[in-house]
Amino acid sequence: MDAHAESTQTTPALDTHVLQRSAEHLAEKYAGIFSPETVERYVFESYATLSRTARVRTHLASIAAHFADNRLRALGQSQGKIDSGVPQVLFVCVHNIGRSQIAAALLAHYAAGDVEVRSAGSLPQSDVHPLAVDVLAERGIDLTGAYPKPLTDDVVRAADYVVTMGCGDACPVYPGKRYLDWDVSDPADQTIDGVRDIVDDMEVRVRQFWSEIQREVTR
Amino acid sequence: MDAHAESTQTTPALDTHVLQRSAEHLAEKYAGIFSPETVERYVFESYATLSRTARVRTHLASIAAHFADNRLRALGQSQGKIDSGVPQVLFVCVHNIGRSQIAAALLAHYAAGDVEVRSAGSLPQSDVHPLAVDVLAERGIDLTGAYPKPLTDDVVRAADYVVTMGCGDACPVYPGKRYLDWDVSDPADQTIDGVRDIVDDMEVRVRQFWSEIQREVTR
Numbered sequence: 001m002d003a004h005a006e007s008t009q010t011t012p013a014l015d016t017h018v019l020q021r022s023a024e025h026l027a028e029k030y031a032g033i034f035s036p037e038t039v040e041r042y043v044f045e046s047y048a049t050l051s052r053t054a055r056v057r058t059h060l061a062s063i064a065a066h067f068a069d070n071r072l073r074a075l076g077q078s079q080g081k082i083d084s085g086v087p088q089v090l091f092v093c094v095h096n097i098g099r100s101q102i103a104a105a106l107l108a109h110y111a112a113g114d115v116e117v118r119s120a121g122s123l124p125q126s127d128v129h130p131l132a133v134d135v136l137a138e139r140g141i142d143l144t145g146a147y148p149k150p151l152t153d154d155v156v157r158a159a160d161y162v163v164t165m166g167c168g169d170a171c172p173v174y175p176g177k178r179y180l181d182w183d184v185s186d187p188a189d190q191t192i193d194g195v196r197d198i199v200d201d202m203e204v205r206v207r208q209f210w211s212e213i214q215r216e217v218t219r
Numbered sequence: 220m221d222a223h224a225e226s227t228q229t230t231p232a233l234d235t236h237v238l239q240r241s242a243e244h245l246a247e248k249y250a251g252i253f254s255p256e257t258v259e260r261y262v263f264e265s266y267a268t269l270s271r272t273a274r275v276r277t278h279l280a281s282i283a284a285h286f287a288d289n290r291l292r293a294l295g296q297s298q299g300k301i302d303s304g305v306p307q308v309l310f311v312c313v314h315n316i317g318r319s320q321i322a323a324a325l326l327a328h329y330a331a332g333d334v335e336v337r338s339a340g341s342l343p344q345s346d347v348h349p350l351a352v353d354v355l356a357e358r359g360i361d362l363t364g365a366y367p368k369p370l371t372d373d374v375v376r377a378a379d380y381v382v383t384m385g386c387g388d389a390c391p392v393y394p395g396k397r398y399l400d401w402d403v404s405d406p407a408d409q410t411i412d413g414v415r416d417i418v419d420d421m422e423v424r425v426r427q428f429w430s431e432i433q434r435e436v437t438r
C-alpha cells in the first residue's frame with residue numbers, strides 16, 4: 001500500500017486522549033444510571049457529531065464532553081432516572097447560532113434556575129453569531145461559552161416544551177410535550193441595530209412564555 | 220399559551236411508530252450483545268441524525284433503522300462482540316453522495332463478500348448523485364438502495380482500513396488501522412462522461428486496493 005499517503009494527523013490522537021479521560025469522569029458522575037460503555041459512546045459520538053460542523057477545532061474535545069454530559073442528563077431525565085424538578089425547555093432553530101441561542105439565554109436568565117433550558121439546530125453552523133453575543137452582553141447575559149449543536153433525539157425526549165423557530169418539521173413530535181412555533185426574524189446578515197430589535201422582540205416572547213410556564217406549573 | 224401555533228404534524232408520529240417497531244426487531248437481533256435501551260437509542264438517534272440532512276423524508280424511518288442496524292453491527296465488531304471474519308473497510312468523503320458511495324460499491328462488487336464495506340460523509344448531503352447511480356448501473360452495480368449518512372464514531376472504530384477522499388481531518392484517527400487518502404475528482408457538476416472517467420479511475424484504485432488487502436490478509 002506504499003503508493004498511498006498515510007495520515008500523519010496528531011491532533012485527533014490528542015483529542016482521543018481527552019475524550020477518554022472525559023468519558024471516565026462522566027462514567028463516575030453517571031454511575032448507577034448509565035454503564036461506562038454508554039457514557040463512552042455518548043462522548044465519542046458527540047465528538048463525531050460536532051466534528052462534522054465545527055470550523056474551529058480547538059477545545060472540540062472539551063466541548064464534546066460538555067455536550068455529552070448535557071445529553072446524558074437529558075436521557076436520564078427522559079427515562080425517569082434523573083429528576084431535575086423543574087420544567088425542561090428546548091429551543092430549536094436551523095443553525096443554533098442565533099435565534100435558539102438567544103431565546104435559551106434569555107429564558108435561562110429570567111427563570112434563573114427554575115427551568116432547565118437547552119437549544120439545538122436542525123443543521124448547526126460553526127459559530128454563535130458574534131452580534132448576538134454582543135447584544136446579549138449589553139444586557140448582562142454571557143453567551144461566550146455557547147456552541148452550536150445538532151438536534152438530537154435525547155434532548156427532544158427530555159423536553160416538556162419545544163419551541164421551534166424556522167426549522168420546519170425537523171423536530172420529532174412525541175406525545176406529552178407542548179410544541180410551539182415562533183415566527184422570529186433571523187439575525188443572520190443583520191446590523192447590530194437589527195439584532196437589538198430581534199432580541200427586543202424575543203424578550204417579550206420569552207417573558208410571556210415564562211409566565212405561562214409558571215402558571216402551568218402552579219396550576 | 221393560546222397565542223402560539225401548536226404543531227399539527229402527523230408524519231413524525233407515524234415515523235415514531237415505525238422506529239419503535241424497528242427498535243424491538245433489532246433488540247431481538249442483538250439480544251445478548253446490546254441492551255434493548257442501547258438499541259432503541261441507536262435507532263432514534265440515527266433517525267435524528269439522518270433527519271438533519273434528508274430532503275426526501277419518505278421511508279426515512281426505514282432508512283434510519285437500516286443505518287442503526289449497520290452502526291450496531293460496527294459497534295459490536297469494534298468491541299469484539301461480533302466477529303465478521305473479513306476485513307472492514309470504510310470510505311469517507313464530504314457528502315457521501317459520490318466518491319465514497321462509488322468506491323464502496325465497487326469494492327463490495329469486486330470483493331463479493333470477502334470484505335465488509337461501509338461509507339460515510341463528513342457533511343452528508345441529501346441524495347446519492349444520480350449520474351453515479353447511472354454509471355454504476357451500466358456496469359451491473361446497483362446503487363439505488365444507497366443513502367447518504369454522516370460519519371459516526373462506531374463505523375470508524377470498526378474499520379481495519381479507512382480511505383478518505385477530500386474530507387480533510389474530519390475522520391478521527393485511532394491506532395491499529397490503516398489510513399489512506401485518495402486524490403479522486405469529485406463527480407459533482409460533471410457530465411455523464413466525466414462521471415464515467417471518475418469511475419474508471421476509481422476502478423483501478425479499488426482493484427489495486429483489493430489485491431493489497433488480500434495480500435495483507437494472507438500474509
